[in-house]
Amino acid sequence: MAGIAVAALAGCGSGRTGGGNGTGIVMGTTDKIFSLDPALAYDNGSLQAETAIYQALLNFAPGETVPKPDAAEKCEFTAPKVFTCTMKPGLKFANGNPLTAKSVKFSFDRVLKINDPNGPAALLGNLEKTEAPDEKTVNFTLKEANDQTFASVLPSQAGLIIDEKSFPADKTLEDDAVVKTGSFSGPYTITSYDKNKLAEYNANPDYNGLFGKPKNDHISVKTYAGSENLKLDVQNGNIDVAYRSLSPTDIESLRGNDKLTVHEGTGGELRYIVFNMNTMPGNTPEQKLAVRKAIASSVDREALATGVYKGTFSPAYSSVVPGATGATEPYKELYGAKPNKDAAAKFLADAGVAAPVTLNLQYNSDHYGGSSSEEYAAIKNQLEATGLFKVNLQSTEWVSYQDERVKDSYPLYQFGWFPDFPDADNYLTPFFGPDNTLQNHFDNPQINALMTAEKVEADPAKRAAILKQVQFELANNHISMLPLLAGRNIAVAGKGIKGVDDTLDPSFKFRFGVLSK
Numbered sequence: 270m271a272g273i274a275v276a277a278l279a280g281c282g283s284g285r286t287g288g289g290n291g292t293g294i295v296m297g298t299t300d301k302i303f304s305l306d307p308a309l310a311y312d313n314g315s316l317q318a319e320t321a322i323y324q325a326l327l328n329f330a331p332g333e334t335v336p337k338p339d340a341a342e343k344c345e346f347t348a349p350k351v352f353t354c355t356m357k358p359g360l361k362f363a364n365g366n367p368l369t370a371k372s373v374k375f376s377f378d379r380v381l382k383i384n385d386p387n388g389p390a391a392l393l394g395n396l397e398k399t400e401a402p403d404e405k406t407v408n409f410t411l412k413e414a415n416d417q418t419f420a421s422v423l424p425s426q427a428g429l430i431i432d433e434k435s436f437p438a439d440k441t442l443e444d445d446a447v448v449k450t451g452s453f454s455g456p457y458t459i460t461s462y463d464k465n466k467l468a469e470y471n472a473n474p475d476y477n478g479l480f481g482k483p484k485n486d487h488i489s490v491k492t493y494a495g496s497e498n499l500k501l502d503v504q505n506g507n508i509d510v511a512y513r514s515l516s517p518t519d520i521e522s523l524r525g526n527d528k529l530t531v532h533e534g535t536g537g538e539l540r541y542i543v544f545n546m547n548t549m550p551g552n553t554p555e556q557k558l559a560v561r562k563a564i565a566s567s568v569d570r571e572a573l574a575t576g577v578y579k580g581t582f583s584p585a586y587s588s589v590v591p592g593a594t595g596a597t598e599p600y601k602e603l604y605g606a607k608p609n610k611d612a613a614a615k616f617l618a619d620a621g622v623a624a625p626v627t628l629n630l631q632y633n634s635d636h637y638g639g640s641s642s643e644e645y646a647a648i649k650n651q652l653e654a655t656g657l658f659k660v661n662l663q664s665t666e667w668v669s670y671q672d673e674r675v676k677d678s679y680p681l682y683q684f685g686w687f688p689d690f691p692d693a694d695n696y697l698t699p700f701f702g703p704d705n706t707l708q709n710h711f712d713n714p715q716i717n718a719l720m721t722a723e724k725v726e727a728d729p730a731k732r733a734a735i736l737k738q739v740q741f742e743l744a745n746n747h748i749s750m751l752p753l754l755a756g757r758n759i760a761v762a763g764k765g766i767k768g769v770d771d772t773l774d775p776s777f778k779f780r781f782g783v784l785s786k
Contacts, residue, residue: 293487294766294784297499297508301465301492301636301667305447306436307376307429308383308390311706313513313687313777316426317490320778321457321470323429326354326373326407327420328479329776331783334691336420339479340368340430340454341407344423349414350397354407354423361475362432363458364451370401375433377409382439386675389427391699391706392689395419395724415725417732418698421690424776430454456483456782465492470781483782484768496639503529503761509786510769512760512779514638517579523761530766534773536758537590539686539696540582540637542630542648542751546710549680550626559620561748564628565604566613567655568648570753577644582754587740589696590755592775594729595736596693599744600752610655617657624657631674632683636667645683648753675708684750691775693736694724700750701743711749716742 300314310319327336327344338344344354360368377399384390396419397410411419422428435450436442442450448462456476461469468490472483491508493499500519503511504526515523524531544561551557570584583591584606586598604612617624632645645662652658665673674682684707688695699706701716716739723735743749758773768783 293489294485294510294781294786295489295491295508296510296512296781296784297491297493297502298511298513299493299496299499299638300513302444302468303387303671304441305444305459306441307426307431308380309385309388309441311387311389311426316687316777317779318459318468319426319429320455321488321781322453322455322459323431324360324368324454324476324478325424325428325430326356327423327428329424329690329774329778330479331771331780332774334775336424336690337479339424340373344420346415347408350411352409352411352416352419354409356405356407357477358405360454360477362435362451363453363473363475364432364435366432366434366452367404368430368432368454369404370407371404372430372433373407374399374401375436375438376430377428379431379436379438380427383441385441386708387671389425389689391702391704392422392425392427394698394702394704413721413725415727417727418690418692418694418724421692421695424778425689427689454478456480456780457488467491472782480780480782484785485782488781488784494635503763506763509766510760510762510784515759515761516639517577517581520581520759520761521579528764529761530764530769532760532762532769532773534758534770535592535775536756536773537593537688537691537775537777538582538756538758539585539588539590539752540644540754540756541585541588541684541686542753543674543682543684543707543709544749544751545677545680545682546749548677550628551620551622556620556622558746558748559616559622560626561751562604562616563613563622563626563657564652565600565744565748565751566609566616567652567657568751568753569608569651571606572651573644573647574754577640577647578754578756581759582756585752585755588700588743588750588752589693589736589740590688593691593693593696595723595733595740597737597740599741602741603744608651608655610657613655613657625653625659626657628652628658628660628681629679630660630662630681630683631670631679632662632664633667633670634664636670637683637685641683687777688775694720697736697739698724701747707750709749711747713747716747 326341328339341354347353432452457470586601649660719739726732
């Protein structure tokens with residue numbers, strides 16, 4: 270999850286005139302775009318832009334959790350380890366170059382070849398190779414047969430299709446260079462781009478995909494450094510939609526504004542603390558686990574959800590968010606819904622860990638919303654109130670945060686997750702598989718085997734049982750990350766704006782094309 274802090278933008282009007290579909294939309298956000306290059310982008314701010322400008326073989330229609338054809342006519346297993354997609358004819362990029370099966374092969378090969386630590390390559394862990402025997406056919410050969418999640422990987426940031434004639438195969442491009450390629454086949458093209466300040470999008474007349482013709486011809490997306498000016502501009506009608514991230518108190522305040530509507534949908538966002546398995550406190554693996562269990566017994570999720578987030582988040586007692594297939598609550602079962610100082614002290618004493626334990630806890634000050642400071646101050650107070658911990662709390666802006674965490678600079682640190690696709694596996698494999706995106710040195714053969722088993726199990730009841738087992742094992746014997754909160758998908762819009770509810774769904778894709786006024 271990535272981004273860059275920039276100065277806030279003042280409001281500049283409530284819209285602009287587009288083409289045949291009438292007035293354009295002005296949207297505001299605090300989410301920063303890390304990159305427009307699909308090999309480098311693996312964050313919500315970038316996903317928002319990518320959803321507009323890139324096509325995928327399959328995608329999620331608004332409100333749906335089963336992927337449907339986008340650039341493909343159809344996709345299906347043609348052998349236990351071969352997933353085949355047939356392309357729609359006549360597809361092209363905005364620069365006029367044809368979009369064919371060769372473009373798809375190039376796009377997937379490039380993500381894996383570049384394998385940037387901040388990129389989405391981890392989502393393709395089950396992909397052995399991609400072949401394009403002709404211009405209409407793409408064959409994905411998988412390492413494990415009958416992968417029940419691979420179709421849902423195709424709409425993710427790892428599955429976006431770019432022009433093989435415009436991008437280098439072995440290195441990423443800066444955003445301005447990406448814009449110049451015109452390698453866009455999604456519902457929109459970018460017509461003007463000032464990174465993390467203002468981006469202008471026009472409807473793409475050549476788009477031929479799942480989402481259909483956008484209901485607006487033009488959308489302007491303004492990026493704000495913080496929620497204060499974002500709230501002010503949507504309140505004053507200077508922007509039509511505010512999406513991510515107004516503070517909980519902002520949302521609470523705006524609910525009483527009769528000119529605005531607060532829209533809420535299922536989001537699947539997860540907030541958690543990551544433990545660097547090498548550098549966290551403890552002299553042995555057993556002592557490190559005891560420290561993690563003691564922390565799990567000391568946090569008060571309900572207090573964070575209600576006190577800090579005003580009910581816009583709810584307690585999370587598993588790495589799989591509530592409502593997902595197979596989701597359980599092992600942390601509530603094992604460590605309780607409320608802090609248990611005696612249990613925490615016993616975990617430490619049994620492992621020979623002297624209290625108080627010093628925790629160097631890092632959080633991000635500009636990527637997960639303005640309440641992060643309050644959230645982590647509350648966590649520090651909760652842990653220190655037990656008398657078992659001394660917390661050194663520090664913050665870093667996102668531009669440095671991503672680089673420092675992969676350098677093992679942070680023993681414990683804040684992280685958040687926005688789902689790549691609405692399936693329980695997306696809360697497991699990226700966190701706990703080999704070379705996982707957390708890059709916290711966790712790798713366990715038993716967990717890997719369980720995750721492989723749930724992926725390839727076609728029977729829903731049997732798959733749910735495996736998912737339950739892996740969640741319990743992670744909470745009981747590992748705790749490489751500690752789930753804290755699950756969030757809702759919230760946007761605030763003027764009363765005349767239509768379509769917002771249609772895009773606030775578990776896919777976490779904000780589709781500009783459903784908006785109109």
